[in-house]
Every structure is written in structure tokens, then in C-alpha cells.
Amino acid sequence: MFRSHPGRAILGLAAATALTLSAAACGSESDDTSTGSATVPSASADTGLAGKVPADIKSAGKLVIGTDSTYAPNEFIDTDGKSVVGFDVDLFNAVGQKLGLKTEWQTAKFDSIIPGVGSGKYTVGVSSFTINADRMKEVNMISYFSAGTQWAAKTGSTLSPDDACGKKIAVQTATVQADDIKARSKKCTDAGKAAITIDQYQAQSDATNAVVTGKDEAMLADSPITAYAVKQTAGQLALLGEIYDSAPYGYAVGKTQTEFANVIAEAVTALIADGTYKTILDKWGVTAGAIATPAVNPPA
Known part of the structure; x- marks a missing residue:
């Protein structure tokens, strides 16, 4: 990432918040999963974009997402102790909706996510990754925010x-x-x-x-x-x-998944166009980081 997490109704003191988030997230690379569908603003499915999803991903019907859920308000563990919530979660759930795919969030250590994408453990890495040249040697990256x-x-x-x-x-x-x-x-x-x-x-x-x-x-x-x-x-x-x-955050997908990376970029563009993107950024108070044009592997 560059890296950073928010937005549940937290305990009031940062110390309590930090300890709660840490206890919920550490020591579990893949036990905590959540679709987060209850917190995602509704995004209309786009049959044209769904038709461009690679066959193997379409047949799976879901996106398995690796995330370090200790980074509020971008991605963090909710008060139920297991659901992953945050700005990144809401936005990528909306991407999944555009593509007609479910999302399954798996908590992971930050430095294990990109290798996990490369090995096929995760379909996508969504964890406030700052796009840089070293990361683009390992994965394709799609810009969606600036921090x-x-x-x-x-x-x-x-x-x-x-x-x-x-x-x-x-x-x-x-x-x-x-x-x-x-x-x-x-x-x-x-x-x-x-x-x-x-x-x-x-x-x-x-x-x-x-x-x-x-x-x-x-x-x-x-x-x-x-x-x-x-x-x-x-x-x-x-x-x-x-x-x-300041630099863009990027979603990470496999190095051979350039076609899918382009579809994700189109989905983010569609969310910007229909207002869902701004609604989500406003919800989390991160509108200052909005971008106008998502791109695959932009110059770093």
C-alpha cells in the first residue's frame, strides 16, 4: 500500500479501537470472510461488462479477495469480530455487482497478498496498495483512488x-x-x-x-x-x-489477467459515471482521493 482503515462505531478512544482491530484481525490469514453485502450501496449490474469477464472467473461466480483488515477506514474488522468493512470493501463490492459476481473477503497479512494473487490463492488483492513499479512486475494493477x-x-x-x-x-x-x-x-x-x-x-x-x-x-x-x-x-x-x-491505489490481479484487469477498470469507470463511486467515497469521508479515470498499470 501506500497503506491505511475506518468506520465502524468505535469505542471512542483510539487505544481501545486499535486494540480491538488488532485482536480481531491478527493471526488469521483466511478465517474471516464476509461478502459485506449489507453495507454496500446498490450498484446496477452491467450485462455488457459481465459478458467480458474471463470464463474461468465467470464460472466460479465469485471473486476471492485478499485484504489486510487492520487499515481503517479502508478495510477493517467490523464490531461483529469477523466481517470485513470499509471504503475499499464497499467500492470493490460495487465492482463485483457491476460484473455480476459475488465477493468473498479473506483477511491476510499485507505482505502475503500480492504473492497470494500471483499463486492463484486470491482472485484480486484489495488492500490500499500504492501502485509502483516493483508491484507491477508481479501483478497487473488498476488505479481507483489517490492517497x-x-x-x-x-x-x-x-x-x-x-x-x-x-x-x-x-x-x-x-x-x-x-x-x-x-x-x-x-x-x-x-x-x-x-x-x-x-x-x-x-x-x-x-x-x-x-x-x-x-x-x-x-x-x-x-x-x-x-x-x-x-x-x-x-x-x-x-x-x-x-x-x-500522493499516488494512486491499485487493485491487484494476476500478471496474466490483463483482460480481467481492463474489465475491472471499466467497472470502476461505470461506477464513477452512475454516481455510486462518489456515494461510497462520501460515506467514508475520503472524497478528496477521488480520481476521474481508472487505468491499468499507469506510469508509476
């Missing part, structure tokens, strides 16, 4: 993202933010300053909780995720600096 990186720290912190040398910073593993903070730490040591202590977490909810509890001094994540985390902390966390390095 940047945003920092947060305890309210009142004077820490600057541009001068975090010697600080303890939380980040989710295998994200573009993990690469970002490693590069920042190298700049510190190259300048003769103390390295950044980088605490990497499998779940974004754990990274957020580390800042809330004071274990780490700041965190960085995808802009929707950080903004949502701040909102849920009832004043405990505040944003640091500006959003930077």
Missing part, C-alpha cells in the same frame, strides 16, 4: 517529519511508508545525526496504538488512515505536517 503519506503524533508534539533523527517512529511493515522512514533515517546518519528508531508492526492498528500509548513518538501512514486515526482518538493524536507523495 498520500501523512504523519501523526500525540497532541502538542513539536516533532517535525523533516527532523525525526533520534526519534522512535511507528510504521506498518512492507508499506511505502516503511521505505520512506528508512530513507529518512539514512539521511540522518549520513549527516552525522542519530538514526531513527523504526518500530515496524504487522497491523496499522498496532502502529497507531504505539503512538497513543507513548511507546513511539509518531507514526506515518496513508493519508486517509492517519486522518481517521486522529479522528478516533478524541484529541489524543494530531496531524503533523502536510500530505506528500
